[in-house]
Amino acid sequence: MESGNNTRISEFLLLGFSEEPELQSLIFWIFLSMYLITVFGNLLIILAISSDANLHTAMYFFICNLFFVDICFTSTTVPKMLWNIQTQSKVITYEGCITQIYFFTLSAVLDVFLLTVMAYDRFVAICQPLYYTVIMNSQFCVILVLISWIICLLNSLIQSLMVLRLSFCTNLEIPHFFCELNQMIQLACSDTLISNIVMYFAAVLMGGGPFAGVLYSYSKIVFCICRISSVQGKFKAFSTCASHLSVVSLFYCTMLGVYLSSAASQSSQSSATASVMYTVVTPMLNPFIYSLRNKDIKRALNQMLCALPKSDSGS
Numbered sequence: 001m002e003s004g005n006n007t008r009i010s011e012f013l014l015l016g017f018s019e020e021p022e023l024q025s026l027i028f029w030i031f032l033s034m035y036l037i038t039v040f041g042n043l044l045i046i047l048a049i050s051s052d053a054n055l056h057t058a059m060y061f062f063i064c065n066l067f068f069v070d071i072c073f074t075s076t077t078v079p080k081m082l083w084n085i086q087t088q089s090k091v092i093t094y095e096g097c098i099t100q101i102y103f104f105t106l107s108a109v110l111d112v113f114l115l116t117v118m119a120y121d122r123f124v125a126i127c128q129p130l131y132y133t134v135i136m137n138s139q140f141c142v143i144l145v146l147i148s149w150i151i152c153l154l155n156s157l158i159q160s161l162m163v164l165r166l167s168f169c170t171n172l173e174i175p176h177f178f179c180e181l182n183q184m185i186q187l188a189c190s191d192t193l194i195s196n197i198v199m200y201f202a203a204v205l206m207g208g209g210p211f212a213g214v215l216y217s218y219s220k221i222v223f224c225i226c227r228i229s230s231v232q233g234k235f236k237a238f239s240t241c242a243s244h245l246s247v248v249s250l251f252y253c254t255m256l257g258v259y260l261s262s263a264a265s266q267s268s269q270s271s272a273t274a275s276v277m278y279t280v281v282t283p284m285l286n287p288f289i290y291s292l293r294n295k296d297i298k299r300a301l302n303q304m305l306c307a308l309p310k311s312d313s314g315s
Contacts (some may be wrong), residue, residue, distance in 0.1 A: 006114045012097050013090040013173045016081065016271060028085045029066055034284050041287035042067040045297060052300040058121055058136035063290065065145055066114045066247075073107035076100060077279055081170035096178035098160055100251075105181060106156040109206045115248050116210035119217035122241040127224040142149035162195040176272045176277075194299035214248060243293040247286055254278040 017027055046064050049055045077100065084090055092100070125132050159181060171188035176183050181199060185192050221241060228234045254277040291297050 009094055009168050009172060011091050011093050011172070013181065014081070014084060014092050014179070015090065015173055016177045017173045024085050024088075026103070026307075028082060031078055031081055035082070036076060038074045038280070038284040039071055041284065042071050044301065045290060048297060048300040048304045051304050052296075055296060055300055058138075058141045059118070059125070060296075061138075061141050062114060062118045062121060062145070065199070066111065066118070069110045069114060070286055072103065073111060074283050076103045076107055076122075076281055080311065081177045092174075092179065097184070098163060100179040101163055101181055101184065101298065102156045102160040105159050106152050109152045109155055109248055110208045112207060112210045112252065113152060114145075115244075115251060116213045116217075117122050117144050117148060118244050119214045122244055123217040123220050125193055125240060126221050126237050132152065138187060152206075158198065159202065162198050166190050166195060167193065176275070180275070211252065218245070243290050246289045250282055250289070251278065251287060252298065254282055284309060 018024070046067050049060045049064050065222050080092065080096070080100065084092075121136055124135050128135065159179060163181070163184050165188035166185065168187055170188060174180070174183050174187065185195050186198065188195070218241075223238050230238060244260040258274045258278060
């Protein structure tokens, strides 16, 4: 590989979490376990909702979309890391890195948008219950999800194009377990001013805007719940958004924790370790949060799992 400001490189090196060989096997099995739990857990909830006609409502439509995106989110980074550990290689191709940035950015921002849409859904359900089915009709729900997809696809495309215009020199080591956008920009030896402006502007717009929407929705929800006279009514209203509030809190708190730890520590290795919280742990925990706190999903899961032996015995 040549060096120079206009070098066209062919591959990068993902340093991962540790250089110690004895830890590689442990890391492999931990991440393989978390990945399988994430995929099968999210897929199981999607199948349970799809199989129960009573759950074909706006809220569960958004949950299915969120869990599908969570599967994609984790699948963007973890399989490549597992493959590199298994083959004892740290290499990722230039094209693979750009592809990873595109789909990682797409999945991460889609998560944010879907959580915002779900917050609005809970706001309508609690604050305007009589008009809920009218406002959150199937056509409107599909439009909300489509708009989210289109915006996130365009954002990911712009971010990837910003990386494509960068040139890289001899330092091709990424101190992370995947190709993270900020790390890629830091590695570049060409002018990164435009890329940094686009990245931070998109972060404020795509992250701050939806977060403000979530805060607004929940401030209205709290206000509506406080106006309910009976304690039982307040509890029932709060229980309808408890699962979503738990997922939102987990997602934003872990992301905030990652960025605070990155700012406090100069070590990129510790930043990579902290990022596991929102890239792997959060998608893994979401199915447990919804299945444990939501009676309808628990019922649908029980019905689906109980039907499996019957269908086998009948065949």
